Amino acid sequence: MTSSLRLDGVDRSFGDRQVLKNISFEVTAGRMTGFVGGNGAGKTTTMRIILGVLAPDAGQLLWRGSRLTRQDRRRFGYLPEERGLYPKMTVREQIVHLGRLHGLDPATARRNTDDLLDRVGLDGRGNDLLETLSLGNQQRAQVAAALVHDPEVLVLDEPFSGLDPMAVDTVVSVLRERARAGVPVLFSSHQLDVVERLCDDLVIIADGVIRAAGGREELRAAYTLPRFELVVDGDAGWLRDEAGVTLVDLDGPRAVFDLAADADDQRVLRDALARGPVRVFRPVTPSLAEIFREVNR
Numbered sequence: 001m002t003s004s005l006r007l008d009g010v011d012r013s014f015g016d017r018q019v020l021k022n023i024s025f026e027v028t029a030g031r032m033t034g035f036v037g038g039n040g041a042g043k044t045t046t047m048r049i050i051l052g053v054l055a056p057d058a059g060q061l062l063w064r065g066s067r068l069t070r071q072d073r074r075r076f077g078y079l080p081e082e083r084g085l086y087p088k089m090t091v092r093e094q095i096v097h098l099g100r101l102h103g104l105d106p107a108t109a110r111r112n113t114d115d116l117l118d119r120v121g122l123d124g125r126g127n128d129l130l131e132t133l134s135l136g137n138q139q140r141a142q143v144a145a146a147l148v149h150d151p152e153v154l155v156l157d158e159p160f161s162g163l164d165p166m167a168v169d170t171v172v173s174v175l176r177e178r179a180r181a182g183v184p185v186l187f188s189s190h191q192l193d194v195v196e197r198l199c200d201d202l203v204i205i206a207d208g209v210i211r212a213a214g215g216r217e218e219l220r221a222a223y224t225l226p227r228f229e230l231v232v233d234g235d236a237g238w239l240r241d242e243a244g245v246t247l248v249d250l251d252g253p254r255a256v257f258d259l260a261a262d263a264d265d266q267r268v269l270r271d272a273l274a275r276g277p278v279r280v281f282r283p284v285t286p287s288l289a290e291i292f293r294e295v296n297r
């Protein structure tokens, strides 16, 4: 039985507003799953349902193929949107305390805390009150707190918000390490460039509906148009008259164009070479931001 987490047909309403509609997806063991969607799309609500903070109106949650229980959730790690650490306690003291609440013995709780503070770059800050840390460093402490009990599943609501690029890399490497050890990791983010770099799988939600889910590369391939970039030395305006070519963007020697399904990219390349040197000729792979815009249209 693989250690995957499944949501199956989850619905949720607040009053008469349905904010989650038939949500189904899988967070697979050992993979980083990026959860992306615009403001109010339903990410936080979905994560709260996974952690049992909110109940679903319909549908079910499965962990390792069985219905998810309260006991299972004790072994989950959660970084909630509202964050959970106390400003007036020292960083180390409260992370150790959280480890103890999750059932660790005192020595293990202390050892895990010190290891994590070191990993997230907060060694030397453990005895400071949380409120005296910069926001980015508080965020690092929050991430350490979510990981202290060696969770079997990680659910992280915007773990990278407020982090500088170096801190993003630090947190990414800690999460990757957990994923490699077999932990399913679900994280939401508005930073699509980070998600693009980090995730193995993607779940895209809009208005409470899953619009796309699957491996990052499969999604890319599914959304790849027959689109090309061409850079020549002269002006690429002649492409306008080329059969099967629809110009998307033309800026002097650089053009981006779509090709009709029956057109031959090699013919376009030969025509370009007949006019002079070709510096770039390549299919254009959509970025996650482009896929995201596409599925939200």
Ligand SMILES: Nc1ncnc2c1ncn2[C@@H]1O[C@H](COP(=O)(O)OP(=O)(O)OP(=O)(O)O)[C@@H](O)[C@H]1O
Binding pocket: 014, 019, 037, 038, 039, 040, 041, 042, 043, 044, 045, 046
């Ligand atoms: N406790 C609540 N009572 C009423 N409506 C709620 C409640 N919690 C969330 N909602 C509504 O549910 C919808 C989904 O909200 P949710 O916070 O899950 O979105 P999100 O994708 O996390 O958004 P963001 O990216 O802005 O954090 C929103 O329209 C929100 O206003």
